[in-house]
Amino acid sequence: MTRAPGIVCVIGGGRMGSGIAQSFAAVGSTVVVVESDQETAAAALDRIRTGLGHAAERGLLDGSAGQAGARVTTTDSIASLPVHADLVVEAVPEDAALKARVLAAAEQAVGRDTVLATNTSSLPVTELGAALADASRFLGMHFFNPVPASHLVELVVAPTTSGETLEAALAWTKALGKKDVVVKDSPGFASSRLGLALGLEAIRMVEEDVAEPEAIDDAMSLGYKHPMGPLRLTDLVGLDVRLAIAEHLHATLGERFAPPQLLRDKVAQGELGRKAGQGFYTWQ
Template identity: 40%
Template sequence: MPTNDRITVVGAGQMGLGIAHGFAVAGHPVVLVDVSEGQLEKAKTAILGIIDEGVKRGKVDAAMRGQVEGGLTLSKDLAAASAGADLVVETATENLKIKLDILKTAADAAGEDAVIATNTSALSITELASAVNNPGRVIGMHFFNPVHKMKLCEVIRGLQTTDETVTRTRAWAEGMGKTHILVNEAPGFTTSRMSAMLGNEAMWMLSEGVATAEDIDTSLRLAFNHPMGPLELGDLTGWDTRLSVLHYLHQTLGEKFRPCPLISKMVKAGRYGRKVGHGVYRYEDGQKVPGSGLRPV
């Protein structure tokens, strides 16, 4: 896939910044879109921060900073940013209405040949494609957090996704250095379905007083060799996103995905996780504060 393919990334949160970073490092011109100016600036600082860290550790060439800074444009105008794009990757808040609106505007503004991808964690690609005039070009491109460290891109085909769209999408993922797997649309695909189940069960155990947050996380890390525990992972994902995913899986796959009420409480309290500095654990300067695990009452 030529590196001059133009990429538009919509949503400059923790995933959007990582996806924009990945495409920019791979040599693509990237436009990053958000409704919030502050979020766009924060994302740009974070993208350059990832590069600076890589340079400091001797893993990234110092010239990369200039390449990425030169190739990255910030925008609040979705239609203008989508015009001329070869690929639009939607990665805004996990909400069906927001995503349908974005996909429609982006697809109307981009050329007929542009691929329209979504980084949704669980929603139906087929349903999202219904907003788009040529639904064969809509596909799931599911990345993982933090995008620059996680090697997988789960490619999800909806009912009407064409073979050509799948081939082009796999090539873009490969150009970013990702391993890609192909999944036929199902709620939560392979990854979110498993991690939502695990994280929900860990929250049930925490709320039942089975063990402390720290001990639940340690059990998965040391007994099963997971790199992080399910509560730490929920903090990284964001409990707001996790709750939206669980609601959707509960609706589509049934009772086994009923969200633990403790997750709803956390979201009501604004304790979304690392991105706000407080979730199951508290974070200072990006580091987990020892002994800060939630003790439910």
């Protein structure tokens, strides 16, 4: 049986970071979550423990939710991360400069053998790794939302990533009960590049009054067996996140990824999807 990492540190306790922390705690890892202050750290811990409770109710934990939750602690300081951590996963917002600063600080806090990973969905892993003294122990571990229920982790390998680092990430992905896909570092990787192309075209169809969002989503979920339509998925991911990825891919891959005006307008109006209560759908 593949063993989970003993100590995992997750920097950023939002929806994605909490999901990553919950997933590792569920398979036996000791988890430390870094947040900016005590209030947001407490909120992250509550999300994780609530998620573990739901997992226990569905019979998805070997032990109790209390036992798994007790393995999770929080801190507001990257410098206080345990030196002997096996893995650090950065899960802060999609801002390259912020991610680079966080990763560099984490590298200073942990030991030489700790694997460092970014959960970015589109930013160049090679460029983020340039902030590190030793980029050989760095790669992308792109988790998908909601992390505990998703079966996929996209492992993004930069030219500097060592074989040992990839081997460790593959083992940990298996320990989580998830399937890996390994891709070379390139704009949008595989998942974001393909998913965004479909999502942007769906937004253009709404913009051009081809059909209502629900009809477009039904066409893909019922006709092509997608588990979720591209517009509902955009609401789940966040329209602001989709816009940031589109702007990055537009700059690197050209006009086919130009963000539709409707997407820009909705983000400007604060219609960011499920987290805001309104996107292409109204959420309760």
